[in-house]
């Protein structure tokens with residue numbers, strides 16, 4: 001069996017250089033989800049060594065639309081760094097990605113730690129603010145095709161995110177309409193209710209899953225709840241905008 005470090009080096013280099021690779025499970029069919037989270041942790045160590053800092057986590061495959069699009073039906077998580085954050089209204093350079101896609105999400109900002117089994121009420125009590133967001137995902141695997149261990153090892157396709165305006169934590173987010181627009185044309189329509197029935201359930205899952213890895217969600221952490229709709233591919237020149245009922249919009253323009 002290939003060492004987990006070798007596989008971590010491989011996914012990290014693919015992300016760092018924006019080059020597609022074959023699925024790890026092509027070569028290591030027995031790769032477990034546990035191995036995959038260990039590979040993710042090792043690959044993130046390389047990013048931290050390059051100067052990036054962990055600033056939160058992202059949850060993935062928390063809606064049916066997302067599970068169906070990628071053919072994996074388990075909730076997953078990955079780590080977010082300051083290097084992945086893009087400013088609202090800024091540009092994204094297509095050259096830095098393999099095959100980027102955008103998806104509308106809800107972001108939580110924490111004011112208190114969260115770890116292990118917590119209730120939805122306990123999770124909400126730890127929230128400082130809520131924002132609309134776009135996540136940029138970019139699988140490092142050829143053709144955006146992967147199995148569950150592959151995507152987990154690849155930091156759950158994390159590659160960028162853009163946050164809109166922060167709102168008070170008691171802002172209702174259980175069923176807000178969402179429109180994802182590419183150059184002003186609606187490409188996805190959905191609701192925050194698609195995220196596990198309520199985005200707070202994703203925060204509850206984050207507390208549990210991150211604790212299983214021996215870590216905790218900390219004050220100041222940003223947690224992305226997962227795409228409410230299928231993701232849409234980004235191309236050069238495109239203006240991508242997500243419009244959220246009551247929460248405003250978040251946008252990004254793609255350059256070469």
Ligand code: OOG
Pocket residue numbers: 058059060061062063066070103135137138139151156157158225226227
């Ligand atoms: C995996 C990451 C999923 C989400 O919000 O569901 C994700 C992928 O689709 O490549 O970020």
Ligand code: MG
Pocket residue numbers: 058059060103105135137224226227
């Ligand atoms: Mg996502």
